[in-house]
Amino acid sequence: MTLYLLRRLFLLVFVFIALSILAFSLGYLFPGNTLQNFTGLTDISAELATQLTAEYRLDSGYIQQYIAYLQRIFSGDWGLSFASKQPLLQEIKILLPATLELAAYALLVSFFVGIPLGIIAAIKPEGIISRIISALAIAGYSIPVFWWALLLIMLFSLGLGWLPTAGRIGVLYEIPHVTGFMLADILLANSQHQTEALLNALRHTLLPTIVLATFPTTVMIRFTRDSMLDVWEQSYIKTARAKGLNRAQVLYRHALRNALLPVIRQIGLQFSTLITLAMITEVIFSWPGIGRWLIDSIYQRNYPAIQAGLLVISTLVISVNMLTEILHTLFNPLARKR
Incomplete structure (x- = not known):
């Protein structure tokens, strides 16, 4: 090791x-x-x-x-931005937490929604529920992110008026920048309108999170389903069922822990996809993150910002992928042996 x-x-x-x-x-x-x-x-x-x-x-x-x-x-001397004349490292420190926050929410949604749906779809792969879940996964995998985002904005923001269309929080709330993560800064702020600000920030976060989580959730559903079906055909599963254990006991004691091991590696792969899709999502929802900042820098021909942004995003993606590989090896004895 x-x-x-x-x-x-x-x-x-x-x-x-x-x-x-x-x-x-x-x-x-x-x-x-x-x-x-x-x-x-x-x-x-x-x-x-x-x-x-x-x-x-x-x-x-x-x-x-x-x-x-x-x-x-x-x-820490990364140069200045052509557009704002501010130090690039200072701008990145302000913008990066917003992207990480949005990507973390989307990753959590894909994890807690995709894995259970994948398990349900694998229990009876020929059943009607499995077919519906698979059809939804294929549809979510195929739908363009920008079209899906605009459709949700038209429905929930312009049509029903339930959710805001842009930003991280309403303009009426002034939250001091402490950590850069909006929900954490609201909880740390000493304000009498803390509850209202928290609910407002959650409403602003809901639509971008759903849009960004759609693709990795569908990938997680399909990958978990295939992994469960592969484990379900193993000899030790058949032996456990032959001993008299019911389906729930076999699923919990033997199948689930072995089927979820490859999913750990998928988390790192999906994080890199999330960072890429976050650029489009941040532009559509005016989310003040590093993805939107990088795309604006490309339009502005802000070459020092492009240079610094690519370095930061690439380093972040590679670090997360490497971390998930190490975690997968720690939890998987066969991987350690190989």
């Missing part, structure tokens, strides 16, 4: 180095002045240009420039 963790750690370091090389290369691949792409400064005097060139080692070889780039990344 120790050797496995060391191999994974080495792979993680190697991937991070590759990502940093890619992010560093974008400063040269983007149009415009290389010094502006790295610093985020647009009006650079000749004296300042000479100073920054020496500081960023742009007059040296690429290896020295890359080392200087890594030093700036670890020290």
